[in-house]
Amino acid sequence: MQFSTIFLSLALATSALAKGGKGNSTTKAVTDKSLCKEMKSLNKLVELASNETRLADKTNNNATKIASIQAKASEASVTLATMEANTTLTMTCSVMAAAEQTKDDCEDITDMTKLIALAANETALAAKSNGNTTKEDNIKAKAVKAQTKLDALTSNTTLMSACTEIAATKAAKKAAKNNGTSTENSQAATDSTATGASASASSSSKSSATRTVFTLRENFGFVSTIALVIAGMLVL
């Protein structure tokens, strides 16, 4: 039952993409990053369509709009199933998402540390708030909240060393750029560790992307064909 459902979904996806009206214009660089992004937005659409509350909210309860979103989501779920069948891709996406999360956490740590320092410095606080005590109190209240989150983040030693590496990589890159030539130092820093490297994966994938140029339709076709063969074998 389940296999035939997958089989049907894939068959539909293949034919839908084969017809693909606007498919011709998709001859552009397809990167892992762009595919992950597409999966994320397809997922969002499917999620939205399955939430009556959000649907009604978003459409002002317009039945036409709701039906249109649901129709799009129905197509999206088929495409999504095809893409998710590629475990290499889904794994790459989770690695990228984790690296992105790490980078965001490191930025949060920097921002929250600054905010807390500001709140603790009466001189700086007064200057920032133009002596408005309401503003000062708002900043202080935010800082108290931030402290809890900051403590949670900084207690993670894995995260802390990843942040140190990311900062080092950034500094090395900046230094190399200022020097005109890329130095061995900066290369070493770039390659340093898995975490640091994957955190910068998003930027490096851009350059590899320019090399790997293929059409979206070809890629889907390939995925579907392989998946169809596998699904076919499973049915037997």
Ligand SMILES: *[C@@H]1O[C@H](CO)[C@@H](O)[C@H](O)[C@H]1NC(C)=O
């Ligand atoms: C598809 O693209 C090719 C080459 O870019 C072009 O010759 C052809 O007319 C396009 N077909 C459609 C239906 O747009």
Ligand SMILES: *[C@@H]1O[C@H](CO)[C@@H](O)[C@H](O)[C@H]1NC(C)=O
């Ligand atoms: C639907 O959306 C509402 C509002 O955004 C949210 O509170 C609720 O948890 C969602 N329900 C489900 C089942 O995801």
Ligand SMILES: *[C@@H]1O[C@H](CO)[C@@H](O)[C@H](O)[C@H]1NC(C)=O
């Ligand atoms: C509902 O949305 C459709 C499509 O956007 C629009 O044409 C129609 O006027 C809307 N109906 C109402 C009652 O607002």
Ligand SMILES: *[C@@H]1O[C@H](CO)[C@@H](O)[C@H](O)[C@H]1NC(C)=O
């Ligand atoms: C407080 O802020 C002022 C002005 O920004 C700065 O000059 C001073 O060094 C800060 N004091 C401390 C203890 O950080």
Ligand SMILES: *[C@@H]1O[C@H](CO)[C@@H](O)[C@H](O)[C@H]1NC(C)=O
């Ligand atoms: C102080 O800041 C608050 C919040 O931003 C604002 O509503 C209020 O008008 C300000 N008071 C003065 C005296 O500027």
Ligand SMILES: *[C@@H]1O[C@H](CO)[C@@H](O)[C@H](O)[C@H]1NC(C)=O
């Ligand atoms: C600690 O940080 C790492 C790197 O960001 C993350 O993968 C891990 O899940 C975090 N651990 C906890 C307990 O949050």
Ligand SMILES: *[C@@H]1O[C@H](CO)[C@@H](O)[C@H](O)[C@H]1NC(C)=O
């Ligand atoms: C920049 O270049 C100078 C001389 O070429 C070198 O001595 C220095 O170490 C370089 N700095 C960095 C950060 O690579």
Ligand SMILES: *[C@@H]1O[C@H](CO)[C@@H](O)[C@H](O)[C@H]1NC(C)=O
């Ligand atoms: C699966 O995704 C990876 C990464 O995007 C890609 O290199 C590979 O060709 C895909 N596999 C298939 C069978 O399409």
